[in-house]
Amino acid sequence: MKRAVIGTVAILFLSLLFALFSHYINPGSSQSPGPLHSDTADNAGKDVPESFVTLKVIMPGDQSSRMGDFVENELNDRLKKDLNMNLELTYIPWSNYQQKLELALSTGEDYDLFWYGAPFVSVYYSKGYIQPLDELLGQYGQDLVKHIPEDNFKQNRIDGKLWAIPSQAFTSAGKFSSVMVRQDLLEKVGMTDIETIADLEQFYQRMHAIDPSYYGYLETDRGHELLWRELTDRNYSSLDERMLFMVDEDSGELLSYVESDLYKKVAHLRESWVNKGIIDMNLVGNPAAKIDQENAGKLLFRVGAVSRAMENLQTARNADPEARLREYYLAKEKPKYITTPSNEAFMITSASKNPERAMMFMNWILQSKENYNFIIYGVEGKDYVLDNGKIKQLTNDQLMYEWMWRNKDYFIAPANVEDDVIEDMLANDENSRISKLSGFHFNEAPVKNEIAQVMAVYKEKFEPINFGIASYDQYYDDALAALKKAGFDIVFAELKKQFSEFQRQH
Template sequence: MANKVAGAAAVAALAAVALAACSGSGSGAPGTTNEAKGNESKAPPKIYIYQNTGALNQKPEGSVPEKLEEMKKMYMEKLGIEPIAIVPPKGSEAEKLNLLLGSGDEIDTFQGNWDQYASKGAIIPLNDLLDKYGQDVKKAWPAEAWEYMTDKNGNIWGIPRGEPAVHYPIWVRSDWLKKLGLAMPKTVDELEAVLKAFKEKDPDGNGKDDTIPMMTDLNGIKNAFMGGYLDNGNSNWVDPADGKVKPAELAPGFKEFVAKMADWYQKGYIYKEAFAKFDPLELLKTNRVGTSSMWYSRITLLFPQIKPNLPADANYEIIRGIQGPKGKLMTASPSSTTSMVITKKAKHPDAVMKFINHQYQDIPTNSLTAAFGTNWKYIGDSKFEIEMTSKDITYAGEYMVSLGTATELKYAFQDPVKKMHADYLTKEALNLSVAKMPMDAKIMYDKNALKENIPTLGDLDRLRSEELVKFVTGARPIAEFDKYIDQLYKAGLDKWIAEYTRQYHALKK
C-alpha cells in the first residue's frame, strides 16, 4: 500500500513540475543563468544538491556541520559556486524527492532514472551544458555509457552512473581442482564433471558427504548459464518468423537450459537452499563451497574476509572462456537510465554542470575529495592506491556527484581484504568480450506504458520467476513445460509481446 501511495505522489509531484514548467516558472533555456539583480549578482550562484547517490553510506546522518562548512567554502573559493546539500531522511529518500520536485523549494540536481523524469518535464536535456561546461564529464564516459543517456531524438538527459558490465562469472576452488587432479573446465560438460567430483570425492577433507558443488541463486543461474543455451542469453529476442519481441522462455534452447539446471539440482550439485534466503558469508565459512555463480562480490568481498580461517592454499579463480552448446555462458548486464540529472527548476544550470565537471577533472583526485574531504591520501606516487588518514568520518560526502565506473575504478584502497574486489572491478568487470549482451540492451522501454498496456505485467513477472524455480527444484516436472507456456499466454503474454514489440521498433535507433 505504501508503494502505491508513494507512486501516486511521484506522479502528482512530477505533474506539478511539468505544469510549473509550462506556466513559465523555473529556469530559462538550458545553459543560461538567471542573474540576480544589483549587489546580489556578485554573490556566487547557489546550487542545491539532493544527495541520494549513495555517497552517504559511510555516514548516513551526514557530516559534522563544521566540516561540511569547510568543504562548502573550499568549493566557493575554487569554483565561485556555493553548493548546498540536501540530505534526505533515511528510508524516505523517494518521498522527500517527490515533495521537493512538486513544491516551490529549490532542488537543482539529483540521481534518478532520466526516462522517468524527462517524460514528466521535470528535468532538462544536457547537450549544450555538456558542450560548454562539461567537457571533462564527456571525456570520462565511453560512448556506450552515453547511449543509455540519450533518447531517439539525440537529447542527452543525464550523466551516466555506470556502463555495461559482467557481474556473474563462475568462480571455482582452484585448490580443490589441483587436489583432485582436475583441469580448469572449458565446457559445460567439463564443469559438470567437476561438480560431480566435488560432490563425491570430499575435496574439503572433512570426511562427510556435505560438499556444496555450486553456490548460486535465481539471477546466478540465469546470468551465468543461460547464454550457453540461448543465442541472446538471458534476454528478450526477436523471433525471425514474425519479427516480434518475445521473452527468453519462448526462445530455442530455453527448455534445454532449464532441464540442465534441474538435473544439476536433483543430483545435488546446486545448493539446496539456492532459491531461498541464505547467508553467502556463513556458507563460505564452512569451507564446503566448490563454485559460485552468484553476483561477483559474493566472492570478491566475502572470501577475503574468511580466507585466513580456511586452509592456507584455499583460493577461488574465475573459470575463463567456458562454453555451452551455443557459446558463451554469461550474459552481461546492460547499463541503465540511472544518472545525475539537472532539474527544470534549476536557476543556475551552468553552475551545476561546472560543479559536476570539476569532479571529473584530475580523476580520481577531485572525486575522492568530494567523497572523503581531506580524510584520504595517495600511497606512494601511483595516484591509484589510497588510504584513509583517520577512522573518524567527519565529512560524509554530501557534495559527491561523480559516482560510477568512470571515477570509482580509478582508485583502490590498499587493503588485502579489498584487493580481490578492486582487481575484479578494474580488470574484469568491463571485459564484455566474455559474455553475451542482451538483444535489446540499448532500448529504454517506457515503463509506464508497459504497465498501462500490459495489465497483467506483475502477474507475468511473478510467474516467470516462480515457475522457473519450480522447474529447477523439481517442484514442477519438465514434462509440463508446454503447459507453462500456455499458462503465460493465459496470463496475458500476447499483450506483453505486442507492447514490447511496439516499443522496440519505435525506440530502436
Template structure:
C-alpha cells in the same frame, strides 16, 4: 537642513545594512548556513566509517567546492527497488538515485527520471571529458538523455560471467570453469571437501543462458521478459525459449542434488551480500567483479582468491550496453542542478574520484607504485557505480596479466545491433504489469529450480500467454524494426 541631514543618514544606513547583509550571507555560506541540500537514495547498508566520512571529510569538500549539503538515504538491497518506487511515487525529495539501465523506459514513463540534456550542458562539462557522449547512447529515449550510465569500462558479455572462489576451486582439484557442468562438478566437490561452505551464492541464470543458447541473447525488457537475438535480429520471449528451459532444468538438478539453498530464490537480490560473507562459491560476475568484492570476502576469509570466468568462452562476446546501470534524477527532484553538479564533480579530477570512491588518502588508502592499497574496507561510494577507465586503480595483489586482460577485453568484442535500443512501454503498460507479475510469482521460481519444472512450467507459460506476451513481443519488435532501420 535637518531634512537633508536625515536623508543622508537614511541613505548611509541603507548602504551599511546592505553591506552587512551581503557579508552576513557570505559568512553563512562559508559557515554552511546557506548550503543547498542534495538528497541521494542509495542501495546498501551504511557503515560507521561512511557515516563519519559523510559528516566530516566529504561534507567539508561538498560545502567548499559545490555549496552542497549531502544527505544520503541508505536502503538495504533487499528493499531498495520497492522503496525507490514508493518514495518516488510519493514525491519524496530525492535528487539522485541508482537503478538498472534496462528498466529505463519504465522509469521514464513513471516520471522517475527527467531529461538531462540541458542540465548536462550547463553543469556537466567536466564529466563529458572522461565520459564520452557515446556512453550516453543507452540512456536516450525519444532523443533525450534520461540518465547517466554509471560506469565507463570494458563491457562486452556483461552479466554473462561468473565470479568464482578460485582458492576453493583449486583445492578440489579443478583449474577453471568453462561449462555449466564444470559449475555443478565444482559445487559437488566443494560440498564434500568443505562442508562449512554454503554452496553457490547465485543461480547465475544469464551466464547459464549464454552457455545453453545457440544464438546469443541480449536482454532488452523489464523482468528479463524479452531478449534480442544477435543472429536473427528479432525479439524473443525469453521464458518460452529453449535456452530458458535448459537453464531451469539445470538449476532444478542443482536443487535436487542439494547444491542450491532456497535463499537463492527467496532472497535473490542478496546474492552479492552472500558472496561477501566468504561462505559461498560463486556469484554472477562482470569484468573486474573480483576487484570489487575481494576485500569484503577477505575480511571474512583471509585466504580467499576470486577469479571471473566466461562460460562458453568460444562464443562471441557482444557489447550490448553502455553501462549496465544508470543514475537518474526524478522529475520531482528539488535540486536537479545539484545532482548533476555532484556527478560532474566526481568525474572532474582523479582527486575527486578517489575521495568519493576510496576515502581519504593516508587514512583509508595509499597509492604505491600506481596501485591502490586500501586501509579500510569498501565503505565509500561504490566503485562499480562510478567506475571510469580514465581513473580506475588496481590493487597490489592484482597480477599485471589480469590488468592487461581487463584493458583489452573489448578488443575482440562485437557491437550488438541493439546497442542503444530502449523500448518505450507506453502502449503496453498494463500488459507489462501483468507479465511482470507472472514472471515474479511463477517463472522466477522455475528459473532458479525451486519448483518442479515438468509440472509448473506449462502452467506458468499458460499464464504468460493469457497476460499478453505475444502482443508485448510484437510491440517490442515493431519498435526494434524502426530502431534498426534508422541506424
C-alpha cells in the same frame, strides 16, 4: 555623438546576427551532449553557487561506519567549499532496493538523485519519475562529457532527450555472462579453471565433500546469459533483467525467451542443481540470506560482471584472508556483446528541488583525479595510500562504490588484486561486438497495464520455475497459459513493433 550611436547600433546588430547564426553552427545540447563552448568550460564550476542546499541522494546497500563519518565531515566540508552544498545519503539495502526506491519515486518524495542499472532508465522514464538532463548537462556537465564517451550517453537517450548520466566508462562486453569463482578453493580441490557447466558442478561436489558448509550458488534472478553460452549454439542477448525476451545477435530477430527451448534447458538445469544441492533451497528467493552467505565467504561461485573479481575481493577477504577470486566465460570461443556501454545510471528525479546542484555534484566527481579518488577512496594517508601506482586501502569500510564511477581516465588498480585479474578485466572488450539491442529502449507506456499484469503472473508462476524449485514439466504449461491471459502477446507485439522501428532508423 552620431558616430557613437551608429557604432552602438552596429554592434547590437552584429550581436543579434551572431546569436541567431550560432544556433546553426552549434546546435543545442538536446541533440548531443557534445563539447561545450571553451569559455563555458573554463569558467564552469569556478563560481560557487550563492545559495546553500542539501542534496538528497538514494543509494543501494548499507552505509558503513566510515562512510557515514566521511560524509558528515571531510566530504561535506569539501562540498561546502566547492559547491556550497551538503550531501544527505539515504541507503536502502540491496535486498529491497527496487521496491523501496519505487515507493519513494511514486509518492513524489523530494529526493534529488539516485542510482540504478541502465535497463531501468526507460522504465522510470515511462513512469514519469525522472527528468530530462540535456540543458543541465550542457550548463554544468563539461567534465562528464570530457571523461565519458558519447556512445555511453546515447544509450540513455529516449525520444531525442537524455534521461540519465552513464557514470561508468570502462570495459563492459559480456557483462553478467561470466562466472566468478573462489579461485583459492578451486585450486584447493585440484582444479585450475572453469570452462564448462560440468566444471562448476565438479567444483561444488569436490568442495562439498571437504566442507559441506559451502554453497554452490548461481543467482537465480540472473545468470541465464552465462548458461546460454554453453546451452545453445546461437548468440543471444537478454532484453533486460526480467528475462522475458531476447534478441538473436546473428539474425537480429527479437524472440520470446520464456517460450523457447532454451528456457526449458535452463529450467531443467537449475532444477537439477536444486536436487544436487548446488542451489540451496534456503537461499532461493532470499536476497538478504544470499548476501549474508557471501559476506561469510561461503559461496563458491556467482554471476560475474567483468570486474566483480576485483570489486568483491575485499568482502571475500574479510571472511577469509587467503581468498582469491577469478572470472571465467563458458564457451569462451563465442563472442561477447556490448549491450550497454555503461550499466550504471544516475537519474535526477522529477520531484528534485535541486536539479542544478545534482548535476554539479555529478560533474564534480570527474572534475579532477583528486575529487575522484577522494569520494571513492577517502582521505589519502587515512583511508588509503598509493603503493607503486596502486591503491592500498587502510580500512575495510566501503566508501562510494568504485564500480559506479570506474573511469578509464582515472582508474587505479587495487594493490591487493593479482595482476592477472586486472589484465583479464582490461582486455575484456577485445574482439567484442556491439549488440543489436544497444541504444534500444522499450517504451512501456502503450502497454503499461498489460506489463503490470504480465509481471505479476511472471513473479508468481515463472520465478519458482526459474529458481529450480518448481518442476518445468509439471508447472510450465499452466504458467504460460496464465501469462498469455495476462496480455503477454500484446506486450510482445508492441515490443516487436518498436524494435522494428528502431532497426529501420539504425
